[in-house]
Amino acid sequence: xxxxxxxxxxxxxxxxxxxxxxxxxxxxxxxxxxxxxxxxxxxxxxxxxxxxxxxxxxxxxxxxxxxxxxxxxxxxxxxxxxxxxxxxxxxxxxxxxxxxxxxxxxxxxxxxxxxxxxxxxxxxxxxxxxxxxxxxxxxxxxxxxxxxxxxxxxxxxxxxxxxxxxxxxxxxxxxxxxxxxxxxxxxxxxxxxxxxxxxxxxxxxxxxxxxxxxxxxxxxxxxxxxxxxxxxxxxxxxxxxxxxxxxxxxxxxxxxxxxxxxxxxxxxxxxxxxxxxxxxxxxxxx
Amino acid sequence: xxxxxxxxxxxxxxxxxxxxxxxxxxxxxxxxxxxxxxxxxxxxxxxxxxxxxxxxxxxxxxxxxxxxxxxxxxxxxxxxxxxxxxxxxxxxxxxxxxxxxxxxxxxxxxxxxxxxxxxxxxxxxxxxxxxxxxxxxxxxxxxxxxxxxxxxxxxxxxxxxxxxxxxxxxxxxxxxxxxxxxxxxxxxxxxxxxxxxxxxxxxxxxxxxxxxxxxxxxxxxxxxxxxxxxxxxxxxxxxxxxxxxxxxxxxxxxxxxxxxxxxxxxxxxxxxxxxxxxxxxxxxxx
Numbered sequence: 244x245x246x247x248x249x250x251x252x253x254x255x256x257x258x259x260x261x262x263x264x265x266x267x268x269x270x271x272x273x274x275x276x277x278x279x280x281x282x283x284x285x286x287x288x289x290x291x292x293x294x295x296x297x298x299x300x301x302x303x304x305x306x307x308x309x310x311x312x313x314x315x316x317x318x319x320x321x322x323x324x325x326x327x328x329x330x331x332x333x334x335x336x337x338x339x340x341x342x343x344x345x346x347x348x349x350x351x352x353x354x355x356x357x358x359x360x361x362x363x364x365x366x367x368x369x370x371x372x373x374x375x376x377x378x379x380x381x382x383x384x385x386x387x388x389x390x391x392x393x394x395x396x397x398x399x400x401x402x403x404x405x406x407x408x409x410x411x412x413x414x415x416x417x418x419x420x421x422x423x424x425x426x427x428x429x430x431x432x433x434x435x436x437x438x439x440x441x442x443x444x445x446x447x448x449x450x451x452x453x454x455x456x457x458x459x460x461x462x463x464x465x466x467x468x469x470x471x472x473x474x475x476x477x478x479x480x481x482x483x484x485x486x487x488x489x490x491x492x493x494x495x496x497x498x499x500x501x502x503x504x505x506x507x508x509x510x511x512x513x514x515x516x517x518x519x520x521x522x523x524x525x526x527x528x529x
Numbered sequence: 530x531x532x533x534x535x536x537x538x539x540x541x542x543x544x545x546x547x548x549x550x551x552x553x554x555x556x557x558x559x560x561x562x563x564x565x566x567x568x569x570x571x572x573x574x575x576x577x578x579x580x581x582x583x584x585x586x587x588x589x590x591x592x593x594x595x596x597x598x599x600x601x602x603x604x605x606x607x608x609x610x611x612x613x614x615x616x617x618x619x620x621x622x623x624x625x626x627x628x629x630x631x632x633x634x635x636x637x638x639x640x641x642x643x644x645x646x647x648x649x650x651x652x653x654x655x656x657x658x659x660x661x662x663x664x665x666x667x668x669x670x671x672x673x674x675x676x677x678x679x680x681x682x683x684x685x686x687x688x689x690x691x692x693x694x695x696x697x698x699x700x701x702x703x704x705x706x707x708x709x710x711x712x713x714x715x716x717x718x719x720x721x722x723x724x725x726x727x728x729x730x731x732x733x734x735x736x737x738x739x740x741x742x743x744x745x746x747x748x749x750x751x752x753x754x755x756x757x758x759x760x761x762x763x764x765x766x767x768x769x770x771x772x773x774x775x776x777x778x779x780x781x782x783x784x785x786x787x788x789x790x791x792x793x794x795x796x797x798x799x800x801x802x803x804x805x806x807x808x809x810x811x812x813x814x815x
Contacts, residue, residue, distance in 0.1 A: 246532075261557075269561035269582035271547075275554065296555035297737075314736070317807070450600070450764055451583075476762050476770040478736055483769015484762040508807040516805030519798035521603070 251289065252306040253279065262293060266307050267451075270481060274298065274308070281375045285367040287419055292375040298479060300376050302343050304368070304414060308479045310343040312378030318445070319345030319379070320509040321475040321517065322487060326408050326443045327353050327502070328514055329494050333407035334358065337435070339395035339423070341412035342368030344380035350410070351385045352503040360406075362391040362398050364419065396422050399431035406436055411444035416455055424455060426462045433466045433492075441491035446472065449524050450482035456524075463490040472524070473517040475508070486524070537575065538592040539565065548579060552593050552703075553737075556767060560584065560594070567661045571653040573705055578661040584765060586662050588629050590654070590700060594765045596629040598664030604731070605631030605665070606795040607761040607803065608773060612694050612729045613639055613788070614800055615780050619693035620644065623721070625681035625709070627698035628654030630666035636696070637671045638789040646692075648677040648684050650705065682708050685717035692722055697730035702741055710741060712748045715776075719752045727777035732758065735810050736768035742810075749776040758810070759803040761794070772810070 247255040253276065254261050260276040274295045281292040291303040299312030310318070323346045327333065333353070337360045338346050350359050363369050369390065372380040391398065395411075409432050413423040422428055423444075432442050446459040456472070464470045467490035477485045497514060533541040539562065540547050546562040560581045567578040577589040585598030596604070609632045613619065619639070623646045624632050636645050649655050655676070658666040677684065681697075695718050702710040709730075718728050732745040742758070750756045753776035763771045783800060 267583075271559040273557040273559070275556070297553075474762075476760075476768075478768040478770065482762075482764040483766075484764065507809045510805075510808045510811065512805035512811075513807055516802035519796075519802030521794040521799055522796045523793045525796065525798075 250282070252291065252303065262295070262301075262303065262306075262308075264306065264308060267481065272481075274301070281371050283367060283371070285365050287365045290365075290368055290371055292371055300378055301479075302368070302372060302376055302379070305418070307415065309414065310345060310372075310376070310379050311479055312376070314478045315343060315345050315379040316506070317475055317508040318477050318480075318485065319343070319349055320506050321473075322346050322410055322412055322443055322445060323349035324502075324506065324509045325473060325487070325489060325514060325517070326410065326441055327356075327500060328497050329489070329491065330408050330439075330441055331494065331498050331500075335406050336360070336408045336410070337362060337406045338410045338412055339363075339398070340414065340420070341410065343372045343376060344369060344383040346410055346412045347383055347388060348379075348381045349506075351387060352505065353500060355501070357387060359385075359388045360391060361388055362393055362395045364392070364394050366392040396428055396431075399428060399435050402435040404434070404437055407440050409436060409440070409442040411442065413445060415447070424459065426465070429462050429466060436492065439493040441489065441494060442467075443487055443489045446486045446488040448480065448482045449474070449484055449486050449521075456486045456488075459488045463488055466490065467492060469495045471518060472520065474520065474524075475517060536568070538577065538589065548581070548587075548589065548592075548594075550592060550594060553767065558767075560587070567657050569653060569657070571651050573651045574654075576651075576654055576657055578657055586664055587765075588654070588658060588662050588665070591704070593701065595700065596631060596658075596662070596665050597765055598662070600764045601629060601631050601665040602792070603761055603794040604763050604766075604771065605629070605635055606792050607759075608632050608696055608698055608729060608731060609635035610788075610792065610795045611759060611773070611775060611800060611803070612696065612727055613642075613786060614783050615775070615777065616694050616725075616727055617780065617784050617786075621692050622646070622694045622696070623648060623692045624696045624698055625684070626700065626706070627696065629658045629662060630655060630669040632696055632698045633669055633674060634665075634667045635792075637673060638791065639786060641787070643673060645671075645674045646677060647674055648679050648681045650678070650680050652678040682714055682717075685714060685721050688721040690720070690723055693726050695722060695726070695728040697728065699731060701733070710745065712751070715748050715752060722778065725779040727775065727780060729773055729775045732772045732774040734766065734768045735760070735770055735772050735807075742772045742774075745774045749774055752776065753778060755781045757804060758806065760806065760810075761803060
């Protein structure tokens with residue numbers, strides 16, 4: 244076998260290009276690449292858009308797969324449509340993170356959302372996704388979207404009683420995203436929401452980051468009246484099964500909102516089913 | 530990097546042992562190994578039991594992960610408990626395949642099952658699992674279990690109107706398992722079932738083997754009055770999301786049977802939720 248390092252994250256193995264995701268000590272996933280579409284170092288992280296054989300185009304930050312054309316819609320639909328099927332009249336929505344633009348793309352399918360604030364720290368991720376990852380971002384061209392390119396942690400400290408829904412679409416709790424998993428941040432999110440507001444965040448893998456998942460639940464439970472977890476299957480995330488945590492001040496019931504029904508994973512049956520937790524996830528919540 | 534081949538499937542990379550699952554062309558998963566517990570070549574396949582860092586002990590056939598202590602219960606619970614929550618009085622159950630003994634372990638949790646026939650072609654897989662993979666097999670020591678160690682395809686040709694439930698717990702449709710995905714085999718399964726019998730089979734990944742999943746559905750739909758697909762998440766299977774196909778001559782409704790409730794994934798909410806299919810799976814079934 245002839246192996247050569249093409250860049251920090253890409254190897255040439257016997258003439259084939261491979262991304263080796265090796266942030267975990269004991270489990271590595273390798274994706275065969277057709278072409279390196281975009282690569283850059285931003286002030287915050289290393290950014291790549293790759294064209295892969297099995298997953299189409301793929302956004303990779305610091306060597307970790309974030310979103311792909313083949314399965315990115317699952318995560319993005321599930322973090323966006325679930326809260327929008329609970330809040331009955333959201334006008335002002337905030338997304339923190341979500342640089343692939345996929346969650347924002349889903350939110351704007353609801354015509355009654357009047358303003359979508361999009362607070363992503365790294366402008367270059369958004370630019371790369373809008374230009375090179377159109378299968379996920381769809382170019383995201385809508386006049387209701389206000390781009391902020393700011394630090395979500397700082398932004399949350401400065402806003403009170405303002406949003407109907409806040410979607411925390413963070414990367415893993417390492418490096419810049421660590422604070423997005425802490426109680427102080429959630430407290431500021433709580434305060435930035437209106438009296439009937441609700442929030443959702445990704446809360447990591449029930450298999451590999453159980454502690455993060457549980458901590459998220461317990462932190463939000465200290466603040467909000469109604470906290471529930473739900474799951475979706477994201478093939479390119481370790482373990483496949485992924486958890487989300489929904490925290491609401493007032494609304495709990497599912498509604499049937501009017502929206503552009505062009506989803507590929509989400510539907511009403513999945514909405515209900517996603518809150519059914521496997522026994523190993525459910526036991527300590529009972 | 531210093532890399533050395535320890536065996537056909539195991540590499541020593543910089544002093545660490547790794548199983549590299551490379552049966553797919555464009556996606557490879559590598560598992561770090563603590564210890565090689567068992568390795569043998571049977572008349573049918575290469576068999577290993579490995580102790581891994583992330584997934585505990587692991588059964589590997591021809592280099593492909595079949596079952597692990599960490600997540601094997603998910604697949605086994607979902608292939609066993611779902612049919613047993615539909616057939617109201619199964620006395621005679623047959624498992625074809627399922628050499629890790631995990632599905633059989635779940636079936637015997639139902640005391641009203643009087644006989645469990647276990648038709649696995651490779652006796653050595655069963656012996657290795659009973660001895661070295663007790664986290665999955667639990668040793669499988671129950672007087673109702675009749676071991677056959679025979680070819681499931683041939684066995685199905687020779688039995689008519691005999692079983693209440695048949696569980697087809699096969700490996701992937703390559704090599705010896707190919708025929709277990711063909712119409713002629715399903716026809717024989719149909720005939721081996723009693724007039725109110727039902728069957729379930731694993732029908733591969735909705736992401737990576739969509740054609741197999743759809744073919745299974747359509748083949749069984751030609752034979753049985755009621756065919757439905759359901760899903761579970763198995764972290765060590767490619768894509769995480771896995772499909773099962775249930776085909777019944779008579780019974781459709783869920784029942785609440787009496788059984789030993791020691792499951793780790795399955796519960797009544799999951800039973801219902803598992804039949805909610807993501808939009809991309811559901812559309813062509815509507």
